[in-house]
Amino acid sequence: MEYGCIGKKLSHSFSKIIHNELADYEYELIEIDENELEDFFEKADFKAINVTIPYKKDVIKYLDFVDSAAEEIGAVNTISNRGNRLYGYNTDFGGLKMLIEKQGLTFKNKKVLVMTGLLKDKDYFYIAKKLKEITEFAVIFTPENPRALDKNDYAQILNEQGVETVTQDTIKDAYNYAVSLAKEKNMPLVILGSLYTYAYI
Numbered sequence: 001m002e003y004g005c006i007g008k009k010l011s012h013s014f015s016k017i018i019h020n021e022l023a024d025y026e027y028e029l030i031e032i033d034e035n036e037l038e039d040f041f042e043k044a045d046f047k048a049i050n051v052t053i054p055y056k057k058d059v060i061k062y063l064d065f066v067d068s069a070a071e072e073i074g075a076v077n078t079i080s081n082r083g084n085r086l087y088g089y090n091t092d093f094g095g096l097k098m099l100i101e102k103q104g105l106t107f108k109n110k111k112v113l114v115m116t117g118l119l120k121d122k123d124y125f126y127i128a129k130k131l132k133e134i135t136e137f138a139v140i141f142t143p144e145n146p147r148a149l150d151k152n153d154y155a156q157i158l159n160e161q162g163v164e165t166v167t168q169d170t171i172k173d174a175y176n177y178a179v180s181l182a183k184e185k186n187m188p189l190v191i192l193g194s195l196y197t198y199a200y201i
Contacts, residue, residue, distance in 0.1 A: 004028035007052035115178040116192040141174035
């Protein structure tokens, strides 16, 4: 395997479909047990992998380098093998920020509206802390996924970071409310969520 994703159960993952459609390499899903991790990383027979639940914290001890974001979060979701040295990163918020900035949006005066719903395996405390840097208002929903973080729990976490929230019962309700409010306030709308969210949109 050169590229892929490791986790305990991956039947829910869209990663293989996405990578194989968009990239020029083969991407594999590798389900492994806890007792197989050490052997997997001793061999390190890959160029780069993604890591999902429940191993985002467990893999850190096998790495030669962990970037500052992953170190602060205490979880790694991306590992690069360069010269037989393993480099760990967490891309959850960095990827979002890069995409926003690529669109030419700025966070000056926090004039950005965020619509968001997350899964429990995301590092939502860190994401909430970072969202405070770009917005003061968020529309929250519970994704249609058994691994979803409840909207009220997520709203409470954001409130504790100083972000005002409104909760909506469904993705459709959240989307309609957020679009309407963004138009009313003339604010860019940033939608943060899983593929289950984008499937609706």
